[in-house]
Amino acid sequence: MCARLEPRLEAGTHIRRQLVYFLAVARTRHFTRAAARAHVAQPSLSKQIRSLEDELGAELFTRVRGNIALTPAGEALLPLAERILSDVDTAKLEVQELAGLRRGRVRVGAPPSLCASLFADVLRRFHETYPGIQLLVQENGSRDLVQALHRGELDLALVIVSPDLVEGPLSHTPILREQLVVASAAGADWPGERKTVALSELRDRSLVMFRSGYDVREVTLRTCQDAGFQPQFAVEGGEMDAVLRFVEAGLGVAIVPSMVLAARPLLRGVPLTGTDMSRTIALAHRTQTAPTNAARAFRDVLVAFVVEAARSGELPAGVEMILA
Known part of the structure; x- marks a missing residue:
């Protein structure tokens, strides 16, 4: 290997090791457990963390009575370190x-x-x-x-x-556009055999709602609020399978992506009128x-x-x- 490249590769390996150790401490909030996760002796890990802090000119962790927390500098480094290590692994695989x-x-x-x-x-x-x-x-x-x-x-x-x-x-x-529909238990009294449901009719109906983080939850809340009402929840916080099962059990209706009903014979989907509830x-x-x-x-x-x-x-x- 060219002698001029060796120091650069060694430096790159050194920095990568420091970032690995930094992430281990950030995720465990404990130096001993981080050392075990990184398969290194705890004194070596601590030394590398101090070296990284010296190179960056800022403390990355607060250490008060055994409680480890990220400093503002550590918080700023965390997403960068995750991205750098991920890119290195991707480049290696490529x-x-x-x-x-x-x-x-x-x-x-x-x-x-x-x-x-x-x-x-x-x-x-x-x-x-x-x-x-x-x-x-x-x-x-x-x-x-x-x-x-x-x-x-x-x-x-x-x-x-x-x-x-x-x-x-x-x-x-963009690849697909999908309609959102009102899912109800097959054979339920409401909406029964109707072909469509008006958005305003959900005002007095109990909904089964997804947990935070689901785009369907955000769309449902925003659309109902734009229509002038706050939806009522029978139960909320579920993942997709749980929400569909709750609807099957008769806990309420839910606004769901149309494609999830294909393999759910116990559920029926009815399109909404009065709004364009679709997603790309x-x-x-x-x-x-x-x-x-x-x-x-x-x-x-x-x-x-x-x-x-x-x-x-x-x-x-x-x-x-x-x-x-």
Whole structure:
């Protein structure tokens, strides 16, 4: 190796080690547990943390009576350290892909409504096409997935388009538009066999509501408030499966994405009138980092699957392709 490069590589390895140790302490808030997590002796970890603080010219942790907390400087470093280490790992995998040493890895995220429907079929096709590429899937609300993209924890994510997504440092491609419907237990007295439900009729109905972080929750609250009323909750705080099960049990109705009802024979979905309650689903990635070969392959498989499903009429009810 060229002698001029050796100090740079050694310095890069040194900084990476310090950031790994910093994140271990930040996540455990305990030096001994952090050392065990990082597989290093506790005195060595403490020494590296002090060295990092000296290099940055600021303390990263407060140490009062054994309680460890991040200082403002530590809080500022935390997302940067997460992103730097994630990018290093991604770069390593990309080089290994090109060198033929490994097939690669792709980290993808999707909301629960998609994971319970067509996303599973996309994953199956990708795995069949690229069996050597490791698939890591994160199921979460769009807001949480966007944050995971910012932190470099995901390569790609299917998310719901929002002002934060449009204005943030992410690139996104709209793919699908989906209607939101009122879900009720099949055979329930309300809405019975009606074909549509007016938004105003939800004023006096008990709703089953998702936990904070779900875009459907935010859309529902905002739409009802714009219509002049505050929705009543029978129960709130659930994940997608829990919300659907609560509706099946007759606890109330819920506004849900239409595609989640495809495999729920005990539920019925009725479109809303008086408002356009739909959402746009896009594929997003960070603009600062080009997608890896594996991520680009996943995008191609996803797009091909959606196009084929749209042409053959196999998209779930209430879903249409808007891919340009």
